Amino acid sequence: MLTLETPVQFVKGIGPAIAKMLAEKGVATVEDLLLHLPFRYEDRLNPRALNELQPGEMASVIGEVRGATLLRTRRMPIFEMTVGQGLSSMKCLWFHGTYLEGKFKPGQMVALFGKVEASKSGRGFKMIQPQFEILPDGSDDALDRILEVGRITPVYESLSGSRLASRWIRRTVWNILEELRGIPETLPREMPESILARLDLPSREQALREVHFPAAGTAMAQLQAAATPAHRRLIFEELFYLELGLEVKRKKFQEKTGIAFETSEKVRAALREILPFHPTAAQKRALGEIAADMRRGVPMRRLLQGDVGSGKTIVALEAMLIAIENGHQAALMAPTEILATQHYLSAKRVLEKAQRKYRITLLTGSLDDERKRAARRRIYQGEADLVIGTHALIEEKVEFANLGLVVVDEQHRFGVLQRFRLMKKDGAEPDVLVMTATPIPRTLALSLYGDLDLSVLDEMPPGRTPIVTRLVADERSDEVWEFVRKQVKKGHQAYVVYPVIEGPKDDQPELDFALPEEDEPQGLKPTSFRAGYGTAEAVPFQSRKSTTKKTTKKASSAELFPKLPLKSATDMYEQLRTQELAGLRVGLLHGRLDADEKEVTMRRFQRGEIDVLIATTVIEVGVDVANATVMVIEHAERFGLAQLHQLRGRVGRGGAKSYCILMTGGKISPNAEERLAAMVRTQDGFELAELDLELRGPGEFFGTRQAGLPDFRVANLVRDRKLLELAKIESARFVQRASEEATPEERARVAARLKDAWQRKYGLAEAG
DSSP states (O other): OOOTTSBGGGSTTTHHHHHHHHHTTTOOBHHHHHTSOOSEEEEOSSOOOGGGOOTTOEEEEEEEEEEEEEEEOSSOEEEEEEEEETTEEEEEEEETGGGGTTTOOTTOEEEEEEEEEEOTTSSSEEEESOEEEEOOOTTSOHHHHHHHSSSEEEEOOOSBTBTTSHHHHHHHHHHHHHHHTTOGGGSOOOSOHHHHHHHTOOOHHHHHHHHHSOOTTOOHHHHHTTOSHHHHHHHHHHHHHHHHHHHHHHHHHHHSOOOOOOOOHHHHHHHHHHOOSOOOHHHHHHHHHHHHHHHSSSOOEEEEEEOTTSOHHHHHHHHHHHHHHTTOEEEEEOSSHHHHHHHHHHHHHHHTTSSSOOOEEEEOTTSOHHHHHHHHHHHHTTOOSEEEESGGGGSTTOOOSSEEEEEEETGGGTOHHHHHHHHTSSSSOOEEEEEESSOOOHHHHHHHSTTSEEEEEOSOOTTOOOEEEEEEEGGGHHHHHHHHHHHHHTTOEEEEEOSBSSSSOSSOGGGGGGSOOOOOOTTOOOOOOOOOOSOOOOOSSOOOOOOOOOOOBTBOHHHHSOOOOOOBHHHHHHHHHHTTTTTSOEEEEOTTSOHHHHHHHHHHHHTTOOSEEEEOGGGSSSOOOTTEEEEEETTGGGSOHHHHHHHHTTSOOSSSOEEEEEEEOSOOOHHHHHHHHHHHHOOOHHHHHHHHHHHHOGGGTTSSOOTTOOOOSSOOTTTTHHHHHHHHHHHHHHHHTHHHHSOHHHHHHHHHHHHHIIIIISOOOOOO
16 A cells, blocks of 8 residues: 555556656655646646737647658757647747657647747747647557646656656656545645644645646646645645744754843943944844843844844944853854954954953964964863854864854855754853844745844944946946046055856856856746946946847757856956056955965955955955945856845945946846846845845855755745745744644644654754
């Protein structure tokens, strides 16, 4: 008898060989296969007639193959097929379609789905790169005919090429659901009945059947948007267990014994000594929330989130002083040595104003062995009040004498597990403050940091001036370099950023931001760049209008938007200092330099001994030079919005008007155009973060694959925001009122499901 836990190998028609192919796609059990949901649906119950089609619409068409040929053009081979219905016909074209030669035979019936376009002649229609499926004929068995035509047909992403494509998945899922039909123990109720009733959600069995094989009359718009009650049921369940795990973690943290810090007059006096300016209302509010947490006798778990330049560092330093003034140590962990060193120098500069001499220690991986041992000894013996470092802080050899507060900067670069390793370095549970300058949309904050309380710095300190942002074509680079020269002549400095260190390499971390974009989603096509964004300002160049021509989608983005060779930091450093910027003092900074070289270069730039700093994304966070007024970003189309916004935030930190120049070369994709348009339009980091999440998806939101992001099977954080909010509310209610919400049997099932969800499905640490 099949159950959800049955390995797919034992499903009829699969066996060891196919099971091995499925395992490579993360499909190990019957449940995994059932949760491989259709990514779209075709209305083969009521397909469109060719003579009813309208240009611009997405349509399902069933027709007879009338002919097919491979056209070898100068640019690429194009496969052309003609389908017909009675006297009407339509052409279908596939770029680089050599692989389709011989696939279609006259007389075959084929289902097509794609965007309808008028033919050049003005008579008839065509589809470019349509999705297709050859339909069964009279020789196929009855099951194929039942599943393929005369119904709303689910379409799946292939699990292994053509062998395990949509038709195979449809047959296999149908057979599994038929075998499971009417056997309650095979599809146990994983959600408490009280929640299902309150939210009017169907049973799991009903949801799985209706998601895979919708009934006639189901709204196509709801199906395509994954918004049917069946979809909502499965999505909510997945999000509920994520949020339930985070709620359990939060509750268990609150049951642990923490440190009850005092905020006496002595502590407040120490804080007043280091304040360099009048704090903003947001800074006061955030510090108040942090101090309230620190006074409680349970460990603090708080996320301090703020846009570039909102003053997070001084708030975090004040929190660390509260711990130090209470006789405890504080630690600050940063993702890079440059940022750790900057924090160290900044803390020394701020704290030297205080009457008390605070003992600050820097610990990074590049220190020589003797200096590392000395630093570890000071930490262990309690001779370091404030310890600042990189991941070297979580090495086994590092032991704190009396750790009271941990501040983790730019936490998304570490991953969730590293955060908890640092938190448990000492016998007592220290308070933890996670700090990020990357504005995080609420959906990501709920799924990544749902176990943390949130403080937001949503206003800027006085004196920050808006940054003029311009989009400039690469062919106008001479104007850009002349503008940089003029700014330097006025006594200012500039950054020039490149996505890679040197020529084509496969071992450059910076290259993570420069990978070619994947094909755009179905139905999108390039649009002309909207001009007129940004601050009206007399500068030697204006935002370019895109020359991208409207092109029919489904050719690959590499064909439609060819990538020019990437300029690199080292090559352009040599070129700029000897040609375009000759006579200026030009420096170079990238990730391959050793720590001493990086520190020397940054100090020279901070002291004004370098006019123009050529760099990679190592300067994305933490570099603070008030005199820098120009940020030039070459290959701007290769960066995500988060990186662009962080880089722009490196200028505008002083009183002088500052500029961010986004340079692009060649045609750019519509996705990149939308990102760059948003950069010119707004400087609101939270607005940009929401758009970045929508455009690139949560997995790439931070520019590289997010280590702590759950691996969802059916949920989508962008699409399912409202369900995530609902799951947060319901999970908190369940944790607080479990005995009222569920029977003992239901609670046991929920606990077992939670453990499985967190360990196997989400790939995260156990919720407990």
